[in-house]
Amino acid sequence: MGLHGDGGQSLVEIALALPLLLAVVVGIADVASVYRRTIAVTNAAREAAMFAVREPGATLTQVVQRACDEMSGTLDAPCPPEVTVTASPIPSRGATVRVDVVYRFTPMSLTLVERLLPSAEIPIRAAVVFPGYGR
Numbered sequence: 001m002g003l004h005g006d007g008g009q010s011l012v013e014i015a016l017a018l019p020l021l022l023a024v025v026v027g028i029a030d031v032a033s034v035y036r037r038t039i040a041v042t043n044a045a046r047e048a049a050m051f052a053v054r055e056p057g058a059t060l061t062q063v064v065q066r067a068c069d070e071m072s073g074t075l076d077a078p079c080p081p082e083v084t085v086t087a088s089p090i091p092s093r094g095a096t097v098r099v100d101v102v103y104r105f106t107p108m109s110l111t112l113v114e115r116l117l118p119s120a121e122i123p124i125r126a127a128v129v130f131p132g133y134g135r
Contacts, residue, residue, distance in 0.1 A: 023109070030107035034122065041101045042126040044070040044085075049099040049130035052087060063087045067101055100127045 048067035052058055064087065068079030084102040103124045110120035 026109045030109050033107065034105060034124065037103055037105055038124050038126075040071050041103050041124050042128075044068070045099045045101040045126040045128040046130075048085065048087065048101070049097050049128040052097040052099065053095075053130050060087055063097075063099065067099065071101075071103075096129060096131050098127065098129045100125070 044067040047070040048063050051066040052063045055062070064085040065079075067085045068083065071083065072079070084104075085099065087097060087099045104121045105124055106121050110122075
């Protein structure tokens with residue numbers, strides 16, 4: 001065929017390979033983002049539980065705020081609506097405290113196919129049980 005017939009073949013190959021390559025790149029970015037948010041959620045639960053045990057007069061609202069403050073450096077907003085924080089029992093001196101943090105994350109790759117999937121959220125959870133001091 002010569003020089004004139006090869007241009008179309010290369011264009012078709014690039015057209016077939018480029019979407020696959022972009023999907024791989026977006027997938028790698030999503031995995032890194034999930035990993036970063038998992039660390040943030042774990043740190044927030046740990047920090048809130050330690051705060052609840054160290055501060056015997058802390059209220060549940062303060063414990064939740066402490067978890068949100070810890071996550072504010074990693075997430076886009078100080079305490080976005082995707083974050084749920086629960087603590088039990090209400091902190092008291094010497095009590096063992098459990099703090100659960102759930103962050104509902106929507107990856108970039110799933111937003112591209114959101115119409116095919118009913119729920120494109122990945123819940124990232126962390127639970128920390130921290131024994132109280134003074135026992």
